[in-house]
Every structure is written in structure tokens, then in C-alpha cells.
């Protein structure tokens with residue numbers, strides 16, 4: 237019997253731009269076979285990666301590697317929450333928010349080197365109305381964009397940026413009541429983002445100071461957005477700077493409750509979930525084991 241630690245690679249064949257690279261062949265070539273046994277499985281439908289990851293964890297796999305974009309990473313991570321099986325990432329998407337935060341190289345061979353080293357740590361995760369997230373969740377404009385993007389045939393960063401530039405002119409803020417750290421705030425909400433990792437993906441930093449192991453979420457509130465604030469906020473996000481208080485406000489907390497008279501859209505890890513008028517956002521400290529180059 238093979239007693240080496242076992243790795244299950246879960247490949248989403250639909251992730252990322254079309255590519256001629258044979259990922260399975262590269263895995264077989266570069267994985268350290270003296271250290272690990274492995275298998276490669278493919279997702280057949282949305283949500284399948286969670287089932288495939290759960291089965292691997294139940295069978296005592298040391299590691300499950302999500303081969304895909306943020307959606308695949310999030311699905312695999314859900315299947316591993318609270319287990320001793322570590323999530324590793326072989327980034328194949330366009331955003332790769334969690335992979336970037338964990339300093340996983342964006343190329344296959346580099347990511348496999350991190351897997352071969354096998355250094356693990358634990359990170360926090362969050363829930364929004366019971367839906368787990370690992371990078372960011374949010375209500376308002378970012379969720380609206382995720383809903384439009386999900387229905388868009390074209391993928392990739394260019395499509396995403398074009399969409400944001402078009403829609404930002406029309407999306408209107410809504411009044412909400414936010415309870416945070418014992419204070420209640422009646423405010424307008426253009427975006428309310430809950431960041432576990434610092435970035436949405438593509439090195440767009442919604443919460444530059446977020447620490448994924450500190451037991452806290454970084455909440456970023458954008459009350460209203462005009463063109464000047466939008467430019468300022470975009471510049472800060474792309475240069476990893478904290479925005480000025482008239483553009484965005486930041487809070488650190490382990491729980492947030494939001495109420496509104498309107499039904500607002502929300503997302504978890506960039507996947508549009510739906511509309512609601514009450515939100516409960518919670519942090520689960522050090523709930524996921526991950527493979528990373530160094531402490532993120």
C-alpha cells in the first residue's frame with residue numbers, strides 16, 4: 237500500500253481563457269512523486285468541486301489542489317472547511333484573489349513547487365448569511381457586477397473593467413443600517429465589502445491592510461460614489477493604498493449585521509448569490525488549512 241501523503245487535483249475544465257496547455261501532463265511531470273501519491277479528477281458541473289473535495293477529505297487526503305479560478309478555489313475550500321486536509325491552488329482563472337494573497341506563483345511550474353514544498357498554515361474564513369467565503373463577500377455594487385458578469389459570455393479582466401466603467405454611472409446607493417463593533421450606523425451604501433483577504437483578485441486591493449490570519453474581517457464602506465471618488469478609489473485599489481475617508485471607510489471586526497428596507501444583491505468570493513434585506517456576516521478564525529510559500 238502507498239503510505240505517502242495523498243493529493244487530489246481537482247481540475248475545472250471551464251476555468252480561465254482557452255489554453256492549449258495540458259495541465260494534467262505538467263502535474264505528472266513536476267509533482268514530487270517521491271513525496272506524494274496523487275490522482276487527477278475533473279469537475280462535471282458547477283458545485284461538483286465541493287463534493288470532490290469533501291470526499292477526498294473524508295478519505296484522509298493530505299491536500300486537495302484547486303486547479304481553476306476563484307470560483308473553483310471557493311468551491312474546493314468549502315469542502316475542506318474545518319478538516320485537516322489542506323487547500324492548495326494551481327491558479328487558472330483571471331482574478332486569482334486567494335492565490336495572489338497567499339503568494340502562490342501564477343504559473344503552473346511555480347505553483348507546483350509550492351505544492352512540493354508542502355508548507356501549511358491556517359487561515360480565517362467568513363460567512364455571509366451562511367454562505368462561506370475566503371477572499372471577499374459584499375453587498376451593493378460589487379455584487380451587482382458579479383451578477384452581470386455571471387450572465388456575460390465574455391470573461392477576463394478586460395470585460396470586467398469595461399463592465400465596471402459602464403455600470404458605475406448608473407448604479408445608485410441605498411440606505412442601510414449597519415451594526416458593527418457595538419455601534420449602529422445609518423448610512424448610504426454603494427458598496428459594503430467584507431474582506432478576509434486584501435484583494436478582490438487581479439491585485440485590486442479593496443482592503444489593503446487585511447490580514448487573513450488575524451481573526452478579523454476588514455470592512456470597507458463606500459457610502460456614495462461620484463466620478464472623482466471613483467477615480468480616487470480605483471487608484472488606491474490598484475496601488476494598494478488606503479483611500480481617504482471621504483471615498484471609503486474601513487473597520488476591523490469579527491461580525492457585522494446589516495438591515496435595509498430594500499432587497500440588495502450580495503456575493504461571496506465574486507459569485508453572485510441573490511438578494512436579501514438582512515445580512516449576517518461572521519468570521520470563522522483559522523478554519524481552513526492552506527498550502528502557501530510563507531506565512532501570508
Ligand SMILES: Nc1ncnc2c1ncn2[C@@H]1O[C@H](COP(=O)(O)OP(=O)(O)OP(=O)(O)O)[C@@H](O)[C@H]1O
Nearest residue numbers: 251252279280281282304305306307308329330331
Ligand atoms: N464542468 C463544469 N462545467 C461548467 N461549469 C463548471 C464546471 N466545473 C465548474 N464549473 C463552474 O465554473 C465557474 C467558473 O469557474 P472559475 O471561477 O474557476 O473560473 P473563471 O470564472 O474562469 O475564473 P475567474 O473567476 O478567476 O475569472 C464556477 O462557478 C464553477 O461552479
